[in-house]
Structures are given as C-alpha cells and as structure tokens.
Amino acid sequence: MKGLLLSIGAFLLSVAFTIRQDYPAVAAPESLSAWGFFTGNIADQQPAAGVVPYRLNTPLFSDYAEKLRFVRLPAGQSVPYTPDDVLAFPVGTVLIKTFYFPTDFRQPDKGRRLLETRLLVHEAAGWKALEYVWNAEQTDAILEVAGEQTNVAYTDASGKNHRQLYVMPNLNQCKGCHNRNETLMPIGPSARQLNGNLTYADGEANQLTYWQQHGLLTNLPALASVPKTPVWNDPATGSLDARARAWLDINCAHCHRPDGPASTSGLNLRHTETNPTAWGVQKTPVAAGRGSGGRQFDIVPGKPDESILVYRMESTDPGVMMPEVARKVTHREGVALVREWIRAMHP
Numbered sequence: 093m094k095g096l097l098l099s100i101g102a103f104l105l106s107v108a109f110t111i112r113q114d115y116p117a118v119a120a121p122e123s124l125s126a127w128g129f130f131t132g133n134i135a136d137q138q139p140a141a142g143v144v145p146y147r148l149n150t151p152l153f154s155d156y157a158e159k160l161r162f163v164r165l166p167a168g169q170s171v172p173y174t175p176d177d178v179l180a181f182p183v184g185t186v187l188i189k190t191f192y193f194p195t196d197f198r199q200p201d202k203g204r205r206l207l208e209t210r211l212l213v214h215e216a217a218g219w220k221a222l223e224y225v226w227n228a229e230q231t232d233a234i235l236e237v238a239g240e241q242t243n244v245a246y247t248d249a250s251g252k253n254h255r256q257l258y259v260m261p262n263l264n265q266c267k268g269c270h271n272r273n274e275t276l277m278p279i280g281p282s283a284r285q286l287n288g289n290l291t292y293a294d295g296e297a298n299q300l301t302y303w304q305q306h307g308l309l310t311n312l313p314a315l316a317s318v319p320k321t322p323v324w325n326d327p328a329t330g331s332l333d334a335r336a337r338a339w340l341d342i343n344c345a346h347c348h349r350p351d352g353p354a355s356t357s358g359l360n361l362r363h364t365e366t367n368p369t370a371w372g373v374q375k376t377p378v379a380a381g382r383g384s385g386g387r388q389f390d391i392v393p394g395k396p397d398e399s400i401l402v403y404r405m406e407s408t409d410p411g412v413m414m415p416e417v418a419r420k421v422t423h424r425e426g427v428a429l430v431r432e433w434i435r436a437m438h439p
Contacts, residue, residue: 124224124233135230148285149321150338153423162188173311187212196247208260219276287320336433393437
C-alpha cells in the first residue's frame with residue numbers, strides 16, 4: 093500500500109510541478125540524469141556547461157555527510173551582489189546539492205557513496221524543493237516525495253569506524269527549514285559565505301571574482317570590502333566569537349530569526365545580531381518544558397553545562413534536540429566550539 097501511495101505521489105508531483113528556465117516549462121524529471129546537470133558518468137558529478145560548482149565557508153552540519161554544491165543560472169542572466177543575505181537568484185535558477193559519505197575520510201580516493209541530491213528550483217511562483225535518492229548501483233538518482241532512510245558506514249578523520257542511520261527528508265521537511273515568512277527560500281549561498289577560494293577546472297580562484305568574471309555576478313565591490321564568513325573550525329580565519337556565531341548562523345538562524353519559523357522563541361541567532369540577550373545570554377526560554385533540561389537560561393556566561401543551548405545541541409532526543417530536522421547524531425566538534433565560546437564569556 094505504501095509503495096502505491098508513493099508512486100501516486102510521485103506521479104502527481106511530476107504532473108503538477110513545472111519549472112521555468114530559459115526554455116518552455118516541463119514536468120519535473122523522474123531521474124536526476126534527465127536534468128542534464130552533469131557530463132559523463134553522473135556519479136562523478138562533473139558539471140555540464142552552464143553548471144558552476146560552489147562551496148560555503150561554514151556549511152550546515154548534516155550528520156557528517158559531505159556535500160557537492162552547484163548552481164545553474166538561466167542563460168544570459170546574473171545575480172546582483174548583496175553584502176549579507178542570500179543572493180537574489182533569478183527565476184530559472186537551480187541550486188543543486190549532493191550529499192555523500194567517503195568510505196574513509198582520511199583517504200577520499202578510496203571511494204564514496206552518494207545518497208541524495210536536493211534541488212531548489214526557482215520558478216515564477218517561487219522556490220520549489222525536489223529530492224532525488226541515489227540507487228544502490230550509483231548510476232542515477234530517482235525523484236522521491238516521501239523521503240528515505242538508509243544505514244551508512246564510514247571511517248572518520250581520526251580512523252574511527254562509524255555506522256549510523258541517515259535520513260533523507262520528505263518535501264514538507266524541506267519547507268520546515270527553508271522557511272522565511274512562510275515562503276520557501278535558500279539558506280546558504282550568500283556573498284559572505286561564497287567569499288573564499290575554490291579550485292575550478294581552469295585553476296583556483298575566489299568564488300565571487302570567478303562569478304563576476306564569468307557573468308554570473310554583477311556589482312561586486314572591491315573584494316577587500318566584501319564581508320567574509322569565517323571557517324568555523326579554522327582559527328586562522330576568525331576569532332572564537334566570530335566562528336561560533338558563524339556556526340550558529342548557518343545551523344540555527346534559518347529558524348531562529350525574526351522572520352523565521354522559530355521567531356516566537358525570542359532567539360535571534362543571525363551573525364548580524366548585536367544584542368547578547370537575543371543570542372540567549374541570561375535569557376529565559378519562552379516555553380521551558382523538558383527541552384530546557386532543567387536549566388534556567390539559554391546561555392549562562394562561563395557555564396556551558398548550565399546553558400539550554402548546549403543541552404539541546406548535544407541531545408539526540410527528537411523532542412529536545414536542535415536543530416529538529418536534518419540531523420540524527422550530535423555534531424561533536426560544533427558542540428565543542430560553542431562550549432568554548434560560552435566558557436570564554438564573562439559572567
């Protein structure tokens with residue numbers, strides 16, 4: 093019965109969902125390969141003409157999955173520069189993100205397993221999310237409405253072996269995070285997140301400069317004046333405060349912001365917020381419940397163990413953990429960073 097319902101759902105989605113790019117609207121393809129994003133063996137993720145790879149300085153944590161990111165703009169169109177918020181991509185843009193696990197994080201050449209490719213497609217009516225799940229043969233990914241889950245095994249950078257459940261979201265869960273004033277929006281690709289180097293087919297370059305030189309970005313000011321998100325785990329790129337705020341911004345602020353779905357919490361975890369109370373410092377929760385873990389304040393300066401923020405970051409209890417969606421395991425390194433940040437705060 094479940095298989096029948098999923099098949100009906102996929103059929104209805106393929107009929108109802110149309111996209112608008114630089115060619116007439118078509119139904120959403122049932123397979124990722126039909127989009128034409130990649131050349132050769134699709135699992136190699138080699139971008140086709142007009143598809144540009146990108147990366148974020150500090151990306152969202154997704155249960156230790158690695159990600160390959162690409163963007164395809166409509167032919168002849170570009171994105172205007174804005175200093176802080178997500179770039180205003182034109183109608184017809186497709187953002188492409190493939191999630192995978194290397195067999196061994198220490199030796200990427202040992203192979204990898206592609207799990208899912210998520211698309212955000214900007215059509216005339218707004219952004220739409222699509223989820224493609226990779227088959228076991230790694231020959232293609234198939235449109236999936238209801239999400240999926242699977243077990244993954246890998247060796248981490250320290251040589252420790254892991255086996256864990258990996259959950260791929262359904263389309264409603266996509267809307268849960270990509271929500272700005274009840275409108276689905278991208279989260280990551282802002283100028284400050286793209287202000288870093290990436291190795292392209294023709295060499296290494298700053299991403300914003302590369303986009304400008306290839307007609308993807310307009311009105312870029314002198315690079316020295318462009319804000320830059322630090323790399324959360326690289327002290328050479330920013331202070332402890334800046335890196336912790338960057339981690340919270342990308343992992344939490346898509347909900348915890350004035351126009352986000354968790355605005356009623358009173359927390360604003362955007363990197364632009366300057367009021368420590370809005371971050372949670374000595375702030376009591378709006379609705380305590382068991383999510384507080386018996387703690388009184390979201391952040392207690394100098395005392396991470398008494399801070400609700402840390403408690404919820406560490407938890408894997410679905411009724412307690414934050415973020416609520418997109419993770420099943422604790423980001424140990426991210427928690428350590430936020431703990432250090434709170435510990436360094438003056439009472």
